Amino acid sequence: PLIEIKDGSLDLTDQSLAPPYQIRTDHVEGSIIRQENRTTVSLAGRIMGGGTSVLNANWQPTGPGGQGNLDIGVGNLDATVLSPYLEALTGRRIISGQMEMHLDYQATDQQFELKNKISVLGFQLDEVFTNPVTPGLPIQPSLDLAVALVRDTNGRIDISIPVPAGRIGEDTPFGGLVGEGFVSLVQSLTDTPFYTLGELNGVPSEHLERIEFMPGEAALPMAAAGNLAILGSALVQRPGLGLRIDGRFDKVVDRQALARKQVRLHVALASSAGPPGREAPGAIDFGDSKVISVLEEFAGKRLSAAKLEALRARHPQQDPAFYEGVFEALVRNEDVSRTKLKALARYRAQAIVDQLKVAGVDPKRLQIGTEIETAHAQARMVLVELEITAL
Numbered sequence: 487p488l489i490e491i492k493d494g495s496l497d498l499t500d501q502s503l504a505p506p507y508q509i510r511t512d513h514v515e516g517s518i519i520r521q522e523n524r525t526t527v528s529l530a531g532r533i534m535g536g537g538t539s540v541l542n543a544n545w546q547p548t549g550p551g552g553q554g555n556l557d558i559g560v561g562n563l564d565a566t567v568l569s570p571y572l573e574a575l576t577g578r579r580i581i582s583g584q585m586e587m588h589l590d591y592q593a594t595d596q597q598f599e600l601k602n603k604i605s606v607l608g609f610q611l612d613e614v615f616t617n618p619v620t621p622g623l624p625i626q627p628s629l630d631l632a633v634a635l636v637r638d639t640n641g642r643i644d645i646s647i648p649v650p651a652g653r654i655g656e657d658t659p660f661g662g663l664v665g666e667g668f669v670s671l672v673q674s675l676t677d678t679p680f681y682t683l684g685e686l687n688g689v690p691s692e693h694l695e696r697i698e699f700m701p702g703e704a705a706l707p708m709a710a711a712g713n714l715a716i717l718g719s720a721l722v723q724r725p726g727l728g729l730r731i732d733g734r735f736d737k738v739v740d741r742q743a744l745a746r747k748q749v750r751l752h753v754a755l756a757s758s759a760g761p762p763g764r765e766a767p768g769a770i771d772f773g774d775s776k777v778i779s780v781l782e783e784f785a786g787k788r789l790s791a792a793k794l795e796a797l798r799a800r801h802p803q804q805d806p807a808f809y810e811g812v813f814e815a816l817v818r819n820e821d822v823s824r825t826k827l828k829a830l831a832r833y834r835a836q837a838i839v840d841q842l843k844v845a846g847v848d849p850k851r852l853q854i855g856t857e858i859e860t861a862h863a864q865a866r867m868v869l870v871e872l873e874i875t876a877l
Contacts, residue, residue, distance in 0.1 A: 702743025718845020
């Protein structure tokens with residue numbers, strides 16, 4: 487009923503790797519206790535001459551397949567011990583890191599479930615890629631980004647690998663399930679990096695990668711500034727991440743908005759008795775005699791006779807609605823150069839950078855990319871999308 491172990495060893499050879507990989511635990515001490523309906527195992531040892539390990543297990547032969555649990559704690563483990571497994575999955579070797587792991591394996595009637603918590607300090611990968619042993623797991627380009635998404639300012643990584651529940655004795659090896667769970671974790675992190683960053687501040691549902699601007703404007707709306715404050719806080723907590731900002735302009739709605747601003751400014755300046763003020767002009771009074779005079783002058787110089795005749799036909803009395811129509815025709819006719827549109831895109835990117843700098847993000851981590859053109863005639867806002875990168 488009782489077996490005591492003193493200064494023993496465990497030699498675990500993993501035949502799933504080629505060549506087989508040996509993990510050795512020495513200085514093993516503990517006991518195995520057998521009672522009427524339960525077997526309890528308690529062991530402690532030293533893995534590969536360094537890390538400490540503690541194993542506690544219980545087994546009850548009740549039900550068709552029995553039930554039990556296996557609780558394993560590992561501390562101060564040299565992470566390179568697990569390098570063969572990561573290399574088999576990704577083609578990358580672990581060259582440094584100290585690990586702590588806690589594994590909770592539950593089995594009931596031939597069904598199992600594995601919960602785990604893993605912490606790594608000073609984790610570093612080899613830059614050299616080899617051919618992964620496990621085919622069909624293309625996560626090499628994503629691995630560095632995934633690591634940067636979970637590494638904090640102290641260089642510590644805390645993760646849990648999602649291992650799906652399975653059935654004992656099925657063809658899928660247990661190690662294969664862990665590998666698939668690791669790949670799933672990496673892909674989840676890199677597919678939705680902004681969701682992951684939002685979780686750091688308790689707002690994972692926010693679309694932090696989308697910054698909206700009013701047409702023709704480079705100033706950040708309040709909602710966009712709030713999202714950038716959240717994103718900036720998360721980036722401060724993840725120093726291994728960078729951000730690329732490609733400024734955008736819409737050749738339809740931005741052109742129209744800029745044209746409207748230009749014509750409004752021209753009308754305001756031409757109808758003003760004094761020097762222009764620094765603030766943007768207010769609403770145009772299409773019944774004001776000075777405004778009417780300016781619009782008639784502009785229309786004569788900039789609009790064709792056919793366009794003016796069409797406007798007079800719709801508004802024969804030439805009332806304020808007529809002059810508002812003249813104004814809109816001038817807006818449609820106004821020239822807005824592509825240079826101005828590209829400059830607007832750059833100003834938007836710079837506004838994002840400036841807001842993130844206020845949040846404490848090092849500007850060296852922020853890259854302004856190219857100007858991207860879009861065309862959405864019905865758009866109410868112009869969307870600038872951000873891209874997370876690993877430094």
